[in-house]
Amino acid sequence: MARITAGVASSHIPALGAAIDLGKTGEAYWAPAFAGYDWTRQWIASEAPDVVILVYNDHASAFDMKIIPTFAIGCGERYAPADEGWGPRPVPDVIGHPDLAWHIAQSCILDEFDMTIINEMDVDHGLTVPLSMMFGQPGAWPARVIPLAVNVVTYPPPSGNRCWALGEAIARAVESFPEDLNVQIWGTGGMSHQLQGTRAGLINADWDNRFLDRLEGDTQELRHIPHIEYLRETGSEGIEMVMWLIMRGALGRSTRTLHRHYHVPASNTAVGHIVLEPVGD
Ligand SMILES: [Fe+2]
Numbered sequence: 001m002a003r004i005t006a007g008v009a010s011s012h013i014p015a016l017g018a019a020i021d022l023g024k025t026g027e028a029y030w031a032p033a034f035a036g037y038d039w040t041r042q043w044i045a046s047e048a049p050d051v052v053i054l055v056y057n058d059h060a061s062a063f064d065m066k067i068i069p070t071f072a073i074g075c076g077e078r079y080a081p082a083d084e085g086w087g088p089r090p091v092p093d094v095i096g097h098p099d100l101a102w103h104i105a106q107s108c109i110l111d112e113f114d115m116t117i118i119n120e121m122d123v124d125h126g127l128t129v130p131l132s133m134m135f136g137q138p139g140a141w142p143a144r145v146i147p148l149a150v151n152v153v154t155y156p157p158p159s160g161n162r163c164w165a166l167g168e169a170i171a172r173a174v175e176s177f178p179e180d181l182n183v184q185i186w187g188t189g190g191m192s193h194q195l196q197g198t199r200a201g202l203i204n205a206d207w208d209n210r211f212l213d214r215l216e217g218d219t220q221e222l223r224h225i226p227h228i229e230y231l232r233e234t235g236s237e238g239i240e241m242v243m244w245l246i247m248r249g250a251l252g253r254s255t256r257t258l259h260r261h262y263h264v265p266a267s268n269t270a271v272g273h274i275v276l277e278p279v280g281d
Contacts, residue, residue, distance in 0.1 A: 009247055012056060016129055030266070051146060060153070068151050069151060072117075073115050073118065101146045104146065133273075150242070191211070193234070217254055258275040
């Protein structure tokens with residue numbers, strides 16, 4: 001049977017991808033941000049997940065105001081890196097896992113989550129930067145990837161509670177897939193950041209770290225944080241953190257932290273990163 005063995009959360013800051021692509025990760029400004037991922041790169045090489053369910057948001061690359069799916073699952077064979085205005089990132093195509101993705105889509109829809117099914121799309125920094133942070137610069141990504149795109153760009157994004165419940169539904173779907181697969185689920189985006197307006201540059205390290213604290217253990221407090229709190233405390237783009245709750249929900253009743261990293265600033269955001277494993281009942 002397929003099983004979810006770990007959850008990973010990470011910022012997906014585009015400037016981190018540019019630093020990798022331009023060979024700048026050793027520079028004084030960037031080195032501390034990347035150092036927090038050294039542990040994870042070693043760990044994931046030994047874990048060797050077969051499939052990563054990668055929760056992210058598209059930034060007007062595959063979707064725009066013409067279509068805004070709240071939850072969209074990629075069921076395609078492969079996805080090319082998107083051209084976000086300066087050419088596609090020099091990273092490998094992302095290879096999907098259509099059989100598991102269609103199974104998750106069917107299971108979640110019959111579980112009353114109305115997923116949008118995507119068979120063709122390009123994937124932007126929201127998806128490719130976390131792959132680079134975790135896997136470095138391989139010639140081919142070492143895991144199949146199922147993109148799970150969440151609308152956190154246009155109001156209204158889904159609630160944290162709904163995201164957590166979707167994670168629980170994804171876990172039920174994975175556990176009912178007959179093939180023996182090591183599956184990880186990643187939540188990306190965040191942490192506190194605001195890109196525009198009078199509060200541009202806002203970072204709230206205290207709030208971010210309390211959020212990280214509560215990803216561990218059996219508390220479910222995070223699922224009840226209202227949108228207005230994300231907006232007030234973490235800036236207009238901090239709402240991306242609801243995507244981490246899909247990851248957390250998929251890990252079941254309780255979790256243990258294997259690794260944690262927090263660094264400010266990177267570009268105009270806070271870098272947050274955590275690796276969790278489910279703790280069996
Ligand atoms: Fe983002």
